[in-house]
Amino acid sequence: MEFTRITINPRQLGGLPCIRGLRIPVATVVGMVAEEIPEAEILRLFPDLEHADIREALLFAAEAVRERQLGYWEYRGDGSRARPSAAAPD
Numbered sequence: 185m186e187f188t189r190i191t192i193n194p195r196q197l198g199g200l201p202c203i204r205g206l207r208i209p210v211a212t213v214v215g216m217v218a219e220e221i222p223e224a225e226i227l228r229l230f231p232d233l234e235h236a237d238i239r240e241a242l243l244f245a246a247e248a249v250r251e252r253q254l255g256y257w258e259y260r261g262d263g264s265r266a267r268p269s270a271a272a273p274d
Contacts, residue, residue, distance in 0.1 A: 185247060189240040201244060203237045213241040 191205045201210040208230055216226050217238065227233055 185243065187240060187244050187247075189237050190244045201248075203233060203241060206232055208233065210241045210244055213238055214245045217242060 189204050190201050190210060191203075192199055192201050193205070196202060196205070197207060197209060202208055203210065203213065213226065213230075213233070217223075223235065223238060226238060227235070
């Protein structure tokens with residue numbers, strides 16, 4: 185999939201994926217959606233954003249998760265935790 189609204193510039197916000205070159209990180213928009221902030225409120229808080237920006241931020245996040253293994257801790261029944269072993273590819 186080609187992302188036309190997501191930009192990555194090493195000189196802007198340390199290379200974080202942003203919306204259309206604006207200093208609005210994809211992670212900020214995705215986090216707001218995850219916190220159930222209504223789209224109208226997100227657009228009010230960030231007047232330069234458009235509906236299509238929010239949609240593409242979500243698609244970009246989904247693709248990013250699909251494309252790489254995320255670091256997380258696996259909690260065991262005895263209260264300890266460990267990094268899980270990498271799953272074999274399908």
